[in-house]
Structure formats: structure tokens, C-alpha cells
Amino acid sequence: MTTPLRLGLAGLGTVGAGVVKIVAARANLLARRTGRPVVITAVSARTRDKDRGVDLAPYAWEDDPVALARREDVDVFVELMGGSDGPAKAASEAAIAAGKDVVTANKAMLAIHGQALAEAAEEAGRVIRFEAAVAGGIPVVKALTEGLAGNEITRVMGVMNGTCNYILTRMENAGLPYEEVFDEANKLGYLEADPTLDVGGIDAGHKLALLAAIAFGTKVDFPAMELEGIERISIDDIRHAADMGFRIKLLGVAQMTGRGLEQRMSPCLVPADSALGQLQNATNMVVLEGDAVGQIVLRGAGAGEGPTASAVMSDVLDIARGIRVSTFGAPAAGLETARPARVAAAAPYYLRMELQDKPGALAKVATVLGEAGVSIDRMRQYRHAETTAPVLIVTHKTTRDALDHARHGFAETGVLVGEPVAIRIESV
Amino acid sequence: MTTPLRLGLAGLGTVGAGVVKIVAARANLLARRTGRPVVITAVSARTRDKDRGVDLAPYAWEDDPVALARREDVDVFVELMGGSDGPAKAASEAAIAAGKDVVTANKAMLAIHGQALAEAAEEAGRVIRFEAAVAGGIPVVKALTEGLAGNEITRVMGVMNGTCNYILTRMENAGLPYEEVFDEANKLGYLEADPTLDVGGIDAGHKLALLAAIAFGTKVDFPAMELEGIERISIDDIRHAADMGFRIKLLGVAQMTGRGLEQRMSPCLVPADSALGQLQNATNMVVLEGDAVGQIVLRGAGAGEGPTASAVMSDVLDIARGIRVSTFGAPAAGLETARPARVAAAAPYYLRMELQDKPGALAKVATVLGEAGVSIDRMRQYRHAETTAPVLIVTHKTTRDALDHARHGFAETGVLVGEPVAIRIESV
Numbered sequence: 001m002t003t004p005l006r007l008g009l010a011g012l013g014t015v016g017a018g019v020v021k022i023v024a025a026r027a028n029l030l031a032r033r034t035g036r037p038v039v040i041t042a043v044s045a046r047t048r049d050k051d052r053g054v055d056l057a058p059y060a061w062e063d064d065p066v067a068l069a070r071r072e073d074v075d076v077f078v079e080l081m082g083g084s085d086g087p088a089k090a091a092s093e094a095a096i097a098a099g100k101d102v103v104t105a106n107k108a109m110l111a112i113h114g115q116a117l118a119e120a121a122e123e124a125g126r127v128i129r130f131e132a133a134v135a136g137g138i139p140v141v142k143a144l145t146e147g148l149a150g151n152e153i154t155r156v157m158g159v160m161n162g163t164c165n166y167i168l169t170r171m172e173n174a175g176l177p178y179e180e181v182f183d184e185a186n187k188l189g190y191l192e193a194d195p196t197l198d199v200g201g202i203d204a205g206h207k208l209a210l211l212a213a214i215a216f217g218t219k220v221d222f223p224a225m226e227l228e229g230i231e232r233i234s235i236d237d238i239r240h241a242a243d244m245g246f247r248i249k250l251l252g253v254a255q256m257t258g259r260g261l262e263q264r265m266s267p268c269l270v271p272a273d274s275a276l277g278q279l280q281n282a283t284n285m286v287v288l289e290g291d292a293v294g295q296i297v298l299r300g301a302g303a304g305e306g307p308t309a310s311a312v313m314s315d316v317l318d319i320a321r322g323i324r325v326s327t328f329g330a331p332a333a334g335l336e337t338a339r340p341a342r343v344a345a346a347a348p349y350y351l352r353m354e355l356q357d358k359p360g361a362l363a364k365v366a367t368v369l370g371e372a373g374v375s376i377d378r379m380r381q382y383r384h385a386e387t388t389a390p391v392l393i394v395t396h397k398t399t400r401d402a403l404d405h406a407r408h409g410f411a412e413t414g415v416l417v418g419e420p421v422a423i424r425i426e427s428v
Numbered sequence: 429m430t431t432p433l434r435l436g437l438a439g440l441g442t443v444g445a446g447v448v449k450i451v452a453a454r455a456n457l458l459a460r461r462t463g464r465p466v467v468i469t470a471v472s473a474r475t476r477d478k479d480r481g482v483d484l485a486p487y488a489w490e491d492d493p494v495a496l497a498r499r500e501d502v503d504v505f506v507e508l509m510g511g512s513d514g515p516a517k518a519a520s521e522a523a524i525a526a527g528k529d530v531v532t533a534n535k536a537m538l539a540i541h542g543q544a545l546a547e548a549a550e551e552a553g554r555v556i557r558f559e560a561a562v563a564g565g566i567p568v569v570k571a572l573t574e575g576l577a578g579n580e581i582t583r584v585m586g587v588m589n590g591t592c593n594y595i596l597t598r599m600e601n602a603g604l605p606y607e608e609v610f611d612e613a614n615k616l617g618y619l620e621a622d623p624t625l626d627v628g629g630i631d632a633g634h635k636l637a638l639l640a641a642i643a644f645g646t647k648v649d650f651p652a653m654e655l656e657g658i659e660r661i662s663i664d665d666i667r668h669a670a671d672m673g674f675r676i677k678l679l680g681v682a683q684m685t686g687r688g689l690e691q692r693m694s695p696c697l698v699p700a701d702s703a704l705g706q707l708q709n710a711t712n713m714v715v716l717e718g719d720a721v722g723q724i725v726l727r728g729a730g731a732g733e734g735p736t737a738s739a740v741m742s743d744v745l746d747i748a749r750g751i752r753v754s755t756f757g758a759p760a761a762g763l764e765t766a767r768p769a770r771v772a773a774a775a776p777y778y779l780r781m782e783l784q785d786k787p788g789a790l791a792k793v794a795t796v797l798g799e800a801g802v803s804i805d806r807m808r809q810y811r812h813a814e815t816t817a818p819v820l821i822v823t824h825k826t827t828r829d830a831l832d833h834a835r836h837g838f839a840e841t842g843v844l845v846g847e848p849v850a851i852r853i854e855s856v
Contacts, residue, residue: 022720026578033757035759137722139571139724142575143567146567146745149746150744150745151738293734293735293739294728294732295728297726298726299703299724299727307720310579311721312578318577322752
């Protein structure tokens with residue numbers, strides 16, 4: 001196998017430039033490992049004249065990514081443009097139709113069109129690989145699809161949006177409110193053009209949906225995911241959670257239950273001394289649980305030029321080595337949509353509420369909880385300078401239903417100021 | 429590809445029984461993932477009549493693993509007997525000669541004969557896979573060989589012997605001396621028949637040598653490894669290290685330096701709040717560092733029926749899927765032996781010594797260190813009930829040479845009681 005593997009690269013942002021650098025600088029290493037040269041033949045991007053810190057002169061240029069995807073001298077179409085639809089999808093479809101393999105970092109496209117693309121690739125005898133779409137440099141798609149292939153996967157968890165984790169840890173470490181850290185992150189260029197993708201949990205949700213499809217052998221079903229962002233997390237909750245031994249993370253959890261497939265991406269409390277609790281800044285962590293292997297934890301950079309380019313190259317080099325695995329780990333044509341679990345599994349919850357500072361207020365709250373069937377594990381009432389007193393409650397395992405019931409009851413007592421905050425505590 | 433993949437399984441201990449259970453219980457899952465049935469056709473072990481908790485009736489029996497390896501109805505020879513030579517090696521060689529792929533959990537055999545076996549397999553067009561040989565259920569061989577294939581690997585580190593980590597954490601948590609915990613571990617069945625393999629660092633050293641070969645594209649060179657076990661780690665050192673913010677781990681480090689390939693498996697101090705420092709009990713952790721990806725940390729069970737069988741199955745299912753990668757990630761015929769680095773890279777050290785409790789003793793020690801070119805970062809002298817005072821020193825970066833020089837100087841001062849203890853502090 002000394003035929004070169006020829007890449008056509010669409011998208012020359014940070015990650016694209018990173019891929020060009022690796023292919024140019026590590027040609028010998030890559031050829032030694034795969035047994036054949038890996039070369040870039042053509043590239044495409046929105047603007048041609050822009051200093052990207054790499055020499056593009058050796059490569060043919062295409063203005064149109066679809067034309068690039070169809071080029072005769074391209075074996076693998078590397079899609080690094082992003083966007084769930086538009087050129088990324090059109091070019092990926094064109095590549096498959098033209099008999100090319102596809103390597104992409106595009107979680108949005110796959111979370112929405114992954115099943116259709118995987119079926120098209122399968123019919124054409126091509127592969128779609130997406131290690132770079134999930135958790136940056138961490139080889140988690142490979143670990144799950146191949147490394148744990150002998151396991152029935154029981155649960156997948158992860159902190160997979162570095163920006164959110166940066167915001168949450170920065171709030172805690174610097175004692176700053178959400179809005180201030182959000183602006184900071186924006187200035188540092190950490191946020192997507194549409195910040196809701198990050199702080200709304202959508203980007204991380206896309207990633208979790210892809211892992212869930214592999215883990216449980218089902219069609220990607222992003223619309224079924226329970227999504228909640230970090231926009232309403234207050235510095236107060238971060239501090240109070242810390243007081244009780246927890247940290248707040250934007251945590252993804254996917255598990256197959258008797259009630260169907262549960263997929264959640266939402267702020268959760270995790271023990272401060274757990275691996276997930278200790279995750280700082282923009283680092284990502286994925287936890288994979290299988291019936292045979294137990295728990296595997298993977299940690300690494302979730303974004304950035306080098307880490308993401310490393311993941312792209314992993315897919316490219318697999319193809320160079322002749323490694324061909326179904327997009328989601330099993331033939332796409334045979335995948336079925338899982339019944340979504342309508343209600344999340346019971347869990348303990350963290351509750352915070354402001355009580356009017358008058359006799360009997362706490363008793364009323366406790367009574368409402370009792371009547372809703374929510375039992376209290378721990379409670380703390382804080383003295384306050386003003387006329388209200390914050391109360392923290394950690395409940396025993398309970399359901400969202402019971403909590404909603406309690407919430408109605410609280411309103412009737414007339415002793416609460418504002419809305420109570422309820423955040424799930426995940427056992428990790 | 430609906431032809432079944434047929435396994436011949438030699439060795440029916442804990443791991444072998446675990447593999448039988450997965451293949452029997454998960455037939456549908458495995459077939460769905462790989463696109464073909466995976467079946468066991470024949471098995472072999474030392475004794476036939478023994479209750480292993482699995483039904484062996486469906487499989488042909490062979491007393492001789494070599495005969496098993498040569499059977500017509502076997503495609504993959506799964507070697508789970510252990511031992512660097514003897515039947516494991518003979519049967520693996522026979523399997524390759526007969527045109528079978530080999531999956532093994534045998535780190536000792538590969539650390540010593542891996543190069544020869546890999547060359548033989550390559551000539552025969554077969555593969556040898558060994559995910560289960562390193563860090564149990566953690567898919568680290570795959571992560572390194574494939575997941576990080578686009579990186580120049582800069583360093584590999586790991587805590588890869590669960591028994592040693594169990595002993596060290598148990599000593600610290602229960603405040604017990606080495607001998608007592610060793611006996612405990614022995615009664616729990618945690619130790620190999622020859623405990624030196626565990627506590628002498630040999631088993632972990634075998635694993636590191638395999639990872640180093642993949643990481644640096646060199647021939648496995650276990651004899652070049654600097655090896656030191658945990659037998660001399662005292663509860664005093666564990667406590668004093670904790671006082672200074674460190675934990676003691678049996679840590680493997682492999683890195684390519686200007687002075688050649690450095691491979692060490694030895695007790696090291698690591699920061700107590702680092703991921704490695706926080707690793708408790710028998711859990712394993714491997715840290716992979718690459719020029720593009722940065723640092724990837726993987727954690728999981730390093731031994732046991734389920735985790736090790738999971739790793740074996742990962743290799744088997746790769747073969748079922750047609751994934752064929754060179755044993756050490758690049759063609760074996762092209763690998764060269766790396767020049768071994770004779771001296772480890774400079775590092776800070778932890779020194780503990782007992783001084784006679786008389787005036788000027790500490791000054792003499794400080795003078796000797798200064799003359800040897802070892803500069804002091806932190807020092808603590810403890811008050812003691814007896815006639816000697818323990819002194820702890822954390823040095824700035826220094827070399828083993830300078831420390832040996834100081835050690836000679838110490839002897840001449842006549843103020844030390846016993847030998848000083850020196851343990852490397854690894855920056856993780």
C-alpha cells in the first residue's frame with residue numbers, strides 16, 4: 001500500500017490550519033505509521049487571501065467546497081467548515097455520492113443529518129468519521145465504538161463544552177457573576193458567533209446525541225434530548241453548592257432505562273472531589289460505563305487547533321490504514337429510534353429558596369415537601385442581613401414530578417420570595 | 429461478511445472465563461456491531477475438570493494449546509495463559525505459523541519476545557493485538573496507536589500496577605506499614621504467584637515498555653528500563669510526602685530525550701491534588717502527551733475479569749471488523765532499537781534523613797548539598813522524642829549524579845543516622 005491517501009480539505013479556520021500543519025510537518029511519521037503517504041491535494045475556504053500561518057501554495061484551490069468534494073484527486077473529503085446545513089452538508093453529500101470517504105468535525109450536521117448521511121455512506125461503501133466532533137482531542141468516539149465494543153454500555157456522561165466549564169469554574173474561582181464572566185469569555189473569543197450554542201447547552205447536546213447513538217445502537221435523536229443551559233446559574237448557587245461539597249457542571253448524561261432512552265444535557269451538581277467535579281477551565285471529560293469494563297474516564301482538551309486537528313488526523317490515518325467502521329458503530333440501515341424516556345430517573349436534588357424571615361416559614365416549606373413525597377437529606381438555613389433568609393435543601397432521591405408538585409405547594413404558602421432553584425445532583 | 433469469526437481460547441482463568449461469558453451472553457450485540465457472528469470453537473487449559481462458572485460443553489477441548497492454535501476451525505488464537513515463555517510463546521508462534529491472528533493479554537511475553545513475534549506475524553500477514561496486556565480495561569493501546577496517531581508523542585506516564593497502588597494508598601489511608609499491607613494484599617489474592625512481579629515493578633515495567641515502543645516507534649526494550657519497586661517505601665515517607673503536598677506512586681515514565689529513550693518505572697512523588705496523585709486503590713491511570721493533542725488522561729480498572737475481558741474483546745472485535753494494525757503501530761521490520769538514555773532527566777527530589785540531634789548537624793547537611801550543586805527548595809526539621817531528628821528536603825531540579833555525590837558527602841559528615849532516602853518528584 002504505497003498509494004498516497006489524498007485529502008481534500010474544506011474549511012481553513014483554526015482546525016483546518018492545524019491539519020495542514022500536521023500533514024506538512026509530519027509526513028514521514030505519518031507514512032511510517034500507516035505504510036503510505038498522506039497528502040493534501042486541494043483546499044477550499046470562504047476567502048483565499050488570508051494569512052493562516054500555513055503555506056497553501058502546494059495545494060489546488062477550489063472556491064466551491066462541493067467541487068472540491070468531487071475532485072478526481074481526492075480520496076477523503078475533510079469537512080471543517082461547520083454549520084448543520086448549507087455548504088457543509090451539500091459538500092459532504094457530494095463527496096459520498098462521488099465515492100469519497102468523509103472526515104468531519106461537524107457535530108451540528110451529524111446530530112441532525114447523521115443518520116441520513118450514514119445511510120448514504122453505507123450504500124456507497126464509504127465511511128464517515130467524526131472523532132473531532134466530540135470532546136476535541138480525546139479519542140472518545142474510538143474508545144466507545146471500538147475500545148468498549150465488547151460491552152453493553154450502561155451510561156455515558158460528559159462535560160463536553162469547554163466554554164461552559166470555563167465560565168462555571170471562573171465564576172467559582174474569581175467569585176464573579178455569570179454576566180461578567182460571560183463577557184470575559186466573549187472577549188477571549190471562547191464563544192461561538194451564536195453564544196446560545198455554547199451556554200444554551202446545544203453544542204454539548206449535539207455531542208452527547210452522537211455518543212448516545214453509538215453507545216446504545218440507536219438513531220441519533222437530538223430533538224429528544226432534555227436541554228438546559230447555564231444562563232441561570234448564579235454565583236450564589238455555585239457558592240452554596242460548594243458549601244455542601246458539590247460543584248455545578250453542564251453535564252451530559254445518556255442512559256438506556258426501562259422507560260426508554262434518557263438523554264439530558266443540563267447543569268447538575270456533582271461531588272466536588274469527584275473527577276468530574278475537579279475538572280477546571282476548558283478541559284473536557286467523558287465517562288463511559290460498560291457492563292464488563294466498569295467505569296472509564298477520559299480527560300483532555302476539548303477544543304483548540306492542536307487537539308482538534310489531532311482528532312481529525314486520527315480519522316484520516318485510520319482510513320489510510322484501511323480501518324473502516326460504521327459511522328455509529330453498527331450498520332446505519334439497521335438502527336432504530338429509541339423510545340425517549342419522558343421522565344428522568346429519580347435523583348437527589350439541590351433546592352435553594354429565599355424565605356421571608358418570619359416564624360413558621362421553614363415549617364411550611366418542610367410540610368409542603370413532605371406532602372409532595374420529597375424527603376430531606378440535609379438542610380441549611382442561613383442568617384441574612386435583609387428580611388429574607390436563604391434556605392438550602394439536599395433532598396433524597398426524588399422525581400421531577402414530585403418537585404413540580406412541591407413547587408406549586410410553595411407558591412400557596414406565601415412565604416417564599418421569588419422562585420425556588422432546583423438542580424439535579426448526579427451520582428458520578 | 430457473515431462468515432463467523434472463530435476463536436480458539438487458551439487459558440481459562442478469571443479473564444478466560446470472562447471472555448467466554450461475553451461471547452456467550454452478548455452474541456447478538458457483537459454480531460450487530462461487527463456485522464458477523466463471533467464464536468468460540470475450541471478451548472484449552474491446564475485442567476479440564478474445574479468449575480469456572482461457565483459452560484464449556486459447546487466448545488471442543490484441547491489439552492495442548494499448540495494443537496489448539498493450529499486447529500483448522502480457529503481464525504484467532506486468544507492467548508490468556510500468561511508467562512513470558514513456555515506454552516504461551518510456543519502456542520502463539522504456532523498460531524502465527526498456521527496463519528491465525530493472535531490476541532493476547534500477555535505483557536511479559538510481548539515485553540521480551542514482542543519484536544520477534546511481531547516480525548513473524550507481519551511476514552505471515554497476521555496481526556498480534558494486546559489491548560488487555562496494558563492497563564486492563566482502559567483502551568490505551570488503541571488510544572495511543574490509533575487515537576493519537578497524528579501526534580509526535582512526547583511523554584507517556586502511568587500507574588499501571590493496581591496491586592502496588594492498592595498497597596500504597598492502603599498504607600496511607602490506614603497508616604499501616606508496608607509489610608502488613610503486603611500480607612493483607614496477599615491474603616486478598618491481589619499478588620502474583622511471584623510477588624516481585626508486582627511490588628518489584630516488573631509487571632508495570634513490561635506494560636510501559638510496550639507503550640514506549642508504540643509511542644516512539646522503536647523496538648520494545650524492556651532490559652533498558654530503569655526499574656525500582658515499592659518494597660522500600662515506608663509509612664514515614666508516605667506521611668512526610670503528604671505533609672509536603674505529595675503522594676508516592678509507582679509511576680512509569682517514558683520519554684524521548686536528546687540523550688536517548690528514557691524509560692523508568694519507579695516510586696515517584698506527584699502532587700497530591702493531581703489526577704495521578706488522587707488515584708486510589710487498584711485503579712490504573714495512563715497519561716499520554718502529544719505535540720498536537722496536549723495531555724490526555726485515561727483512568728479505569730487495571731485488572732479483573734470484566735475489564736480485562738473487555739479489552740480482549742476489543743481486539744477480537746477489531747479483527748472481526750477487519751481492522752488490522754501493525755503490532756506496535758508501525759511495520760515491525762522497520763523498527764530500530766532506541767539509544768537508551770543513561771541518565772534520567774533532572775528533577776526535583778524529596779530527601780529524608782535522620783540527623784543526630786546535636787548542634788551544627790543541619791548546617792553540615794546543607795553544606796554538603798551546596799557543594800554537590802544540589803539547591804534546596806524547601807526544608808523541614810521535625811522535633812523528635814528520641815536522639816535523632818528527621819529532616820525533609822525538597823530540592824530544586826537536580827540530577828541523580830549530584831545526589832550520589834551528596835550521599836557520599838553525607839557519609840563523611842558523620843551526623844546522619846542510617847541511609848538517606850531520595851525519591852524523585854515527577855512533574856505531572
